[in-house]
Each structure stands twice: as structure tokens, then as C-alpha cells.
Amino acid sequence: MTVTAEGTGQVAAPPPIAMLAELTHRCPLACPYCSNPLELARANEELSTSEWIETFRQAAALGVLHLHLSGGEPASRRDLIDLTKAAVSLGLYTNLITSGLGLTEARVDKLSAAGLDHVQLSIQGTRAPGADHVAGYDGGHARKMAVAGWLRNAGIPLTLNAVCHRRNMGEIEDIISLAVELGARRVEIATVQFHGWAMLNQKALMPTMDQVAKATSIVETMRARLEGALVIDYIPADYYATYPKACMGGWGRAGFNVTPSGRVLPCHAAETIKHLAFDNVRARPLGEIWYNGGAFNAFRGDGWMPEPCRSCERKDIDFGGCRCQAMALAGDASATDPVCRKSPHRKAVDRRIIDNTEVNDTEVRDIEVSDIETPLPPFRYRG
Ligand code: SF4
Ligand code: FES
Numbered sequence: 001m002t003v004t005a006e007g008t009g010q011v012a013a014p015p016p017i018a019m020l021a022e023l024t025h026r027c028p029l030a031c032p033y034c035s036n037p038l039e040l041a042r043a044n045e046e047l048s049t050s051e052w053i054e055t056f057r058q059a060a061a062l063g064v065l066h067l068h069l070s071g072g073e074p075a076s077r078r079d080l081i082d083l084t085k086a087a088v089s090l091g092l093y094t095n096l097i098t099s100g101l102g103l104t105e106a107r108v109d110k111l112s113a114a115g116l117d118h119v120q121l122s123i124q125g126t127r128a129p130g131a132d133h134v135a136g137y138d139g140g141h142a143r144k145m146a147v148a149g150w151l152r153n154a155g156i157p158l159t160l161n162a163v164c165h166r167r168n169m170g171e172i173e174d175i176i177s178l179a180v181e182l183g184a185r186r187v188e189i190a191t192v193q194f195h196g197w198a199m200l201n202q203k204a205l206m207p208t209m210d211q212v213a214k215a216t217s218i219v220e221t222m223r224a225r226l227e228g229a230l231v232i233d234y235i236p237a238d239y240y241a242t243y244p245k246a247c248m249g250g251w252g253r254a255g256f257n258v259t260p261s262g263r264v265l266p267c268h269a270a271e272t273i274k275h276l277a278f279d280n281v282r283a284r285p286l287g288e289i290w291y292n293g294g295a296f297n298a299f300r301g302d303g304w305m306p307e308p309c310r311s312c313e314r315k316d317i318d319f320g321g322c323r324c325q326a327m328a329l330a331g332d333a334s335a336t337d338p339v340c341r342k343s344p345h346r347k348a349v350d351r352r353i354i355d356n357t358e359v360n361d362t363e364v365r366d367i368e369v370s371d372i373e374t375p376l377p378p379f380r381y382r383g
Pocket of ligand 1: 243340
């Protein structure tokens with residue numbers, strides 16, 4: 001049920017269900033589509049152990065059920081076990097989103113003993129040379145495979161995560177097979193979203209129409225084949241879609257992110273909307289930020305919506321799409337998501353598809369990432 005935030009006249013959401021804690025921006029990998037901002041938080045800015053635990057406590061009191069421990073690489077935090085224990089003791093369902101780098105067998109056992117509920121392990125591909133090239137880290141893929149084995153031995157439920165893009169879309173069937181082999185319960189294959197680092201690398205990452213069609217067909221076939229054995233979550237390429245997704249389940253409706261230094265964001269890319277100011281858990285209680293914070297109320301309800309969204313029958317399904325994408329492509333965070341076919345800015349998406357997929361499509365089909373040299377531009381790795 002949607003309610004009005006007391007005393008503000010603004011439309012607020014129900015209590016949040018999920019919090020994503022970006023424990024740190026530090027990470028040994030350098031993925032060119034990293035969801036962290038271009039300007040990374042420094043280690044000395046990070047919330048302390050006690051500040052994080054207090055934030056978890058406030059989140060649980062607010063109604064949060066799911067806590068995603070993320071980064072950067074959350075295993076870069078020495079206090080990861082203590083943070084997990086504290087979250088579990090608060091009754092939060094704990095999900096560790098990790099590259100696996102920084103985990104040892106002993107640490108996995110301690111996380112299991114701490115009560116960690118679930119792990120999402122990211123991979124960059126299924127073959128070491130190509131996967132390591134994407135991650136910018138030699139030996140990373142082999143390490144991830146070892147971590148998957150330790151997680152299985154510890155009995156921690158596993159989801160395998162892969163961001164797919166122009167250079168690895170030919171591996172989708174292999175990614176799904178690898179998930180089965182590693183004993184994962186789910187595999188999440190998300191087509192790259194163009195914010196931040198991924199936008200910088202758009203020419204190297206944009207899938208072609210042909211790749212997108214093949215990927216969809218493979219996912220459908222594999223879903224039928226593996227029904228009951230593996231759940232396949234697939235997030236298709238939204239530039240090729242007719243309507244946008246309900247990004248974050250709607251702005252300020254279902255969950256929020258906390259950055260390493262304590263800023264509370266409606267989504268991971270929200271800081272690209274420069275006119276918004278974001279509250280910090282060091283200065284304001286989480287409940288006040290969620291219900292009354294200016295950034296959270298900026299795009300709740302439909303009062304902010306322009307046409308065609310305001311009178312559209314889908315406005316309660318996708319909430320006008322992604323605010324950050326509107327900012328990036330239309331220069332206006334209040335605009336209809338340009339992915340939408342009804343958007344007056346749709347040509348900005350079509351132009352990017354054309355500009356970024358013209359180069360040598362035949363050379364990027366069904367071949368190993370490591371075989372691709374030119375003409376795709378080299379990655380600009382995250383710093
Ligand atoms: Fe969604 Fe707005 Fe497009 Fe309607 S016009 S489908 S609400 S983005
Ligand atoms: Fe910010 Fe979609 S990424 S609203």
C-alpha cells in the first residue's frame with residue numbers, strides 16, 4: 001500500500017524489504033562494467049564495523065529482511081565475518097555478493113559458522129584466458145572455481161552470477177552448464193547495464209541484435225531442459241526492449257543502497273543525478289532518510305512524471321523506467337526512460353545501438369573472448 005509521508009505531502013513507499021551494503025569499493029578485479037561509481041570511495045572513508053552494525057540494526061527495525069553484503073569486493077573487509085554474525089543476529093537474511101577473491105577455505109567455513117545464508121559468486125566467463133581478460137586479473141577464474149568448491153563443501157547455497165556482453169554472450173550455454181556443474185541452485189545472467197564504467201566501455205560491451213536473439217533462445221531452451229534442477233534468472237538487454245524495466249522495483253519503493261562512506265542511495269547509480277543530495281547514516285537515522293529524504297521522495301508516486309508516462313497504462317508496472325538512464329541519455333532524470341518506445345528520446349538508444357554495433361559483428365560471434373583482438377576497442381578498466 002502506498003502511503004503519504006507524514007507532514008511532507010509527498011508520496012512515500014511501504015517499508016523497504018532490501019538493503020545493499022557496499023561495504024567497500026576496494027576490489028582486486030577491475031571489471032570494465034563495474035557498477036561502482038567512477039569516483040571510488042577510499043578505504044579511510046569507509047564506515048567502521050560498529051557503524052555498519054548500527055546501520056544493519058536500523059535497517060532491520062525499518063522492516064528490511066534481505067541484506068546484500070556487496071562491494072567492491074566485500075571480502076576485502078577484514079571484519080566480514082563479524083559483520084555477517086551481527087546481521088544474522090538481527091534476523092536479517094544475509095547474501096554475500098562476491099567475486100570470490102579474498103575468500104579462503106577457512107574464511108568460507110567461518111562465514112558458514114556465522115550463519116551466512118547465501119552467496120552470489122560472479123564469473124566473467126567460462127574459460128580462464130577470456131574471463132581473466134575481462135576481470136583484468138590473471139588467475140582469477142581458477143580461484144573462483146576453487147571458491148565454488150569450498151562453498152559447496154560448506155553447504156552454503158550458491159547462485160552463479162554473470163554479466164553478459166558482446167564479448168561473452170556466445171558463452172551463455174556454457175555458463176548455465178557451469179552453474180549445474182558447480183552445484184549452484186540458481187544462475188543469474190544479466191545483460192550489461194550502461195551506467196558508469198559500462199558506459200565508458202559501451203563500444204566494447206554492446207551486444208548485437210543477433211547475439212541478443214540467440215541468447216534469449218538459448219535461455220528458453222535451457223530453462224525447459226533444466227526445470228527442477230536449476231533456476232535461470234535472465235535479464236535481457238534493455239536497449240533492445242520495447243518497454244523499460246521497473247528499475248530497483250521503482251525508485252524508493254523496495255530497497256536502497258548504502259555506499260562505503262554511508263550515503264544512502266535509491267539505486268547504485270543515483271549519484272549520477274547531480275541535483276539530488278544524499279543523506280548519510282552518520283548524520284541522519286535510516287528511517288528518516290527512507291521516508292523523508294529528499295532524494296528518496298524525488299521520484300515517488302506519479303506527480304513527477306511527464307507525459308507519456310503520466311497517462312500510461314504501464315506506469316504502475318515500470319514506474320517510468322530507470323531515472324539514471326533517463327539522466328544519462330536524455331539529460332533529464334525526470335524524463336521517460338529513453339528505452340521506452342513511447343519516449344521522445346528513444347532515438348538516443350537506437351543511435352547508440354547503431355553506433356556501437358556496426359563494427360565487425362561477424363568476428364564476435366561464437367568465439368572465445370581471448371581470440372578477440374580487433375576491431376573492438378580495448379577495455380577501460382575500473383581504477
Ligand atoms: Fe513506462 Fe512511461 Fe513508457 Fe508508459 S510511457 S511504458 S510508464 S516508461
Ligand atoms: Fe538508478 Fe535505474 S540505475 S534508477
